[in-house]
Amino acid sequence: METTTIVKIHDLARAGTGVSRDTTPGFEGRVLFVPYTAPGDLVRVQIVKESKRYAEAILVEVLEPSPLRQTPRCPAFGRCGGCQWQHLPYDYQWQTKSQGVLQALKRVGVKAPDQIDLIPAVRIWEYRNRVQARGLQNEMGFYQAGSNQLVPVSRCDLARPEINRVWDDVRTEGQKFSEPYKVELELSPEGKVSRAWNSGHSAHGFRQVHDEQNDQLRTWVASQVPASSVLYDLFGGGGNLSLPLTGKMGEIHCVDLSVPLQKSPEIPEHFHFHRSSVVAWLLKGAGKRSGVAAAILDPPRVGLGTDFPVIAKAMEGLNVRSLVCVGCDADAWCRDVSRWVKRGWKFEKMMLIDLFPQTAHVESVGLLTR
């Protein structure tokens, strides 16, 4: 039998796991991360990965539950890799996320601005307009965290009801594959659920998964960007964040690797899509105009990474004075904000919004000016 150890959970990490101190002889006091636990739990755990400074463990048994605990809604919670926090009340989830971003900012040496807007979610269940399910033969579900182990489910409590209504039909259709398959189910704004079999992530182009929270995000961004001669919406997808701004911009350039193939007729003439990598487009010197410019930067999880120097130089060369930086990974976003601040940009305001209730993810947005 594998060795187990009994520990008390004393904190919840922003990344989602409970935090404890190891009691294993010789390793007393080492930080221990235990998924699906709550501060106040007394638990039996088994260490599965370790280094000198910290170790990761799996939960074997809750011996004394924390008073914070609530009953998870989904029977697959704790096995399915989708949710980390169904066992915790929503207010506690939100407090952990928002405080966690502020701590991460502190760690990179950035002083938070005086104005911090917080937008927790109202719809905390059945919000996802898109899910990626996995299946094999007559079973469909999701993978366990960090593994290819299928956890079959008959519905997903985070998915919109329209998606759950077709779940059984899709599982039946999936039996046409002899190998493990992936299917992305997406609810269109018109209420139709599409299926994309074995395609890449976001088969129909990127779209935020929580429609109501996305509306709040768009409204906040639109209220922060001043009227300008040019707006650059970089990593702009289908123009989600810049389309609400068409009325107050001289022109808009939306740059993304996957812009829509066809511009719909209601999009005005001064709104331009460019299917390109952001860096390649900026290096071409495209879109330069006289007058004051603004930009929205909404890169993938990794943030601006090694593209930062090119993008920063281009923003300054294009006379961008207001920059809205959006990020879905707190560490990457904080790192980018600190790089802008080091270059002399002023961190004016920030906003944290919950696009992913029941999970540890949070969207961070900052307004920087020059």
Ligand SMILES: C[S@@+](CC[C@H](N)C(=O)[O-])C[C@H]1O[C@@H](n2cnc3c(N)ncnc32)[C@H](O)[C@@H]1O
């Ligand atoms: C977080 S999404 C943001 C999309 C959009 N702002 C929205 O709100 O729907 C990130 C986007 O970056 C795009 N992308 C990733 N790497 C890119 C690159 N090197 N150059 C241009 N676009 C990129 C993806 O296609 C995706 O649409």
